[in-house]
Amino acid sequence: MKKSFYLTFYMLFFILASGTGEAFVPQTAHLLHLVAGKIKQPAGIEAFQTQKVLNYEDAGKDFVEVEEKLYFSYPNRFRFEILSDTMTGFSVESDFKFVKVMDGVIVSHDKPLVELYTDILLYRDHENLLNQLTLSGIDTTKVSFQRYNDKICYVVGRSLEKGKPFAGLWIEKDTFLPIKYVVEKNDCMAEFFYNNWQRISKTWYPMQVSIFLDNQLFAMVHVKNINLKSGFSPSLFDIKRIERSYPEKLYKQP
Numbered sequence: 001m002k003k004s005f006y007l008t009f010y011m012l013f014f015i016l017a018s019g020t021g022e023a024f025v026p027q028t029a030h031l032l033h034l035v036a037g038k039i040k041q042p043a044g045i046e047a048f049q050t051q052k053v054l055n056y057e058d059a060g061k062d063f064v065e066v067e068e069k070l071y072f073s074y075p076n077r078f079r080f081e082i083l084s085d086t087m088t089g090f091s092v093e094s095d096f097k098f099v100k101v102m103d104g105v106i107v108s109h110d111k112p113l114v115e116l117y118t119d120i121l122l123y124r125d126h127e128n129l130l131n132q133l134t135l136s137g138i139d140t141t142k143v144s145f146q147r148y149n150d151k152i153c154y155v156v157g158r159s160l161e162k163g164k165p166f167a168g169l170w171i172e173k174d175t176f177l178p179i180k181y182v183v184e185k186n187d188c189m190a191e192f193f194y195n196n197w198q199r200i201s202k203t204w205y206p207m208q209v210s211i212f213l214d215n216q217l218f219a220m221v222h223v224k225n226i227n228l229k230s231g232f233s234p235s236l237f238d239i240k241r242i243e244r245s246y247p248e249k250l251y252k253q254p
Helices: 002-023 028-039 113-122 126-135 239-245
Strands: 044-054 063-073 077-083 088-094 097-102 105-108 143-148 151-156 168-172 178-185 188-200 203-213 216-228
Touching (some): 028 126, 063 113, 088 113, 113 126, 151 178, 188 216
Antiparallel strands (some): 044 063, 063 077, 077 088, 088 097, 143 151, 168 178, 188 203
């Protein structure tokens, strides 16, 4: 009698445990809500960084180093400036619109593939982040578990062919910090790896980002200084004003 009772108990426990195992995989909206709750959305961020872009054309120079300044005015306004004596340029993203200016000329209204790493830093509200992931071509209906670098991750996205890379967002299960973001565009694939997340007051920011383009290292970003800041001039993010102020010379880009 007692043996039968314990057997029934363990069988019931196994069935319930198996059922709850599936239930612990959250839907995308809930998962991104947990991510947003972790990294927080401050009023604004000002960051200074160095980006080292690998130089494949000049064998005598391993990389080109560029100083950059980033303005984040939440929930969805962003400005990126190049701080260089030899190169001038900036880009602005506001309300899901984009413009890029180089050397006094508008060169694009489409955010370049290699700059999409800022999606995760800008869209800290779960609804905006979900919308941006969808716009980036990620299948947000699918969430799964995967192991990445000895870490268990939630993965938003779906592989069309088993074993092949796919667009998605990898979120560390224990911390809810994004650690990998993959986007496909114009037959090219960019992979962004976020490392060394640091807490600034109540918010979080990655101090290092590695950018791969078609499985080849393209650039490395190192954040030198970051401040919580608000009250940026609205003119910094005024795309219509920028379009009136600069001529256009658009070019194709990945």
